[in-house]
Amino acid sequence: EVQLVESGGGLVQPGGSLRLSCAASGFTFSSYWMSWVRQAPGKGLEWVANIKQDGSEKYYVDSVKGRFTISRDNAKNSLYLQMNSLRAEDTAVYYCARDYSLAAFDIWGQGTMVTVSS
Amino acid sequence: QSALTQPASVSGSPGQSITISCTGTSSDVGGYNYVSWYQQHPGKAPKLMIYEVSNRPSGVSNRFSGSKSGNTASLTISGLQAEDEADYYCSSYTSSSTLGVFGGGTKLTVL
Numbered sequence: 001e002v003q004l005v006e007s008g009g010g011l012v013q014p015g016g017s018l019r020l021s022c023a024a025s026g027f028t029f030s031s032y033w034m035s036w037v038r039q040a041p042g043k044g045l046e047w048v049a050n051i052k053q054d055g056s057e058k059y060y061v062d063s064v065k066g067r068f069t070i071s072r073d074n075a076k077n078s079l080y081l082q083m084n085s086l087r088a089e090d091t092a093v094y095y096c097a098r099d100y101s102l103a104a105f106d107i108w109g110q111g112t113m114v115t116v117s118s
Numbered sequence: 119q120s121a122l123t124q125p126a127s128v129s130g131s132p133g134q135s136i137t138i139s140c141t142g143t144s145s146d147v148g149g150y151n152y153v154s155w156y157q158q159h160p161g162k163a164p165k166l167m168i169y170e171v172s173n174r175p176s177g178v179s180n181r182f183s184g185s186k187s188g189n190t191a192s193l194t195i196s197g198l199q200a201e202d203e204a205d206y207y208c209s210s211y212t213s214s215s216t217l218g219v220f221g222g223g224t225k226l227t228v229l
Binding site for chain 2: 037044045047049059060061095100101102103104106110111
């Protein structure tokens with residue numbers, strides 16, 4: 001079964017750090033661009049970052065540049081998002097997703113909630 | 119403010135057809151055939167319904183169709199069913215960013 005499973009979310013104080021993980025199974029992980037997409041409570045979707053198959057290209061939304069780092073380990077079929085200097089506005093459900101085509105994500109994880117609050 | 123504009127809500131009765139619009143610019147929707155649509159039920163992850171303007175992934179009902187005219191893309195759902203009630207989001211490739219952009223979402227209510 002093709003599947004993505006996120007982990008690592010939780011409650012963190014402003015200025016703190018979290019590392020999200022996404023475990024992929026059922027497909028050749030190393031063949032796909034991968035992305036992180038977030039959704040603040042009651043709000044819409046926002047593309048946070050994506051990474052090329054070999055990790056050589058990475059792109060970020062302006063609001064997280066310099067604070068978040070996307071990475072992957074193809075040997076472990078895993079995607080990561082290191083989040084530093086967290087702000088209240090980073091509070092959201094974070095989804096990892098497989099890039100099927102430009103702006104098209106065909107496989108999504110169940111999401112992991114990140115809450116930034118004191 | 120979202121880069122792509124969608125109506126906040128639409129509604130229809132079972133069996134009817136509805137259309138959800140997604141308006142952008144020539145830098146995104148109008149300039150490329152990379153528009154996608156997602157369905158999201160409460161508490162669930164989004165599901166890809168349409169990609170590259172009008173293509174349906176395997177397993178998606180043919181009641182869902184996509185089109186584009188100028189800077190506006192549209193999702194049409196025919197033969198509306200109760201289980202179609204959900205939030206719908208469009209997304210598009212854009213030349214003005216290294217990442218794509220989403221619409222603000224449309225809540226579909228089946229009356």
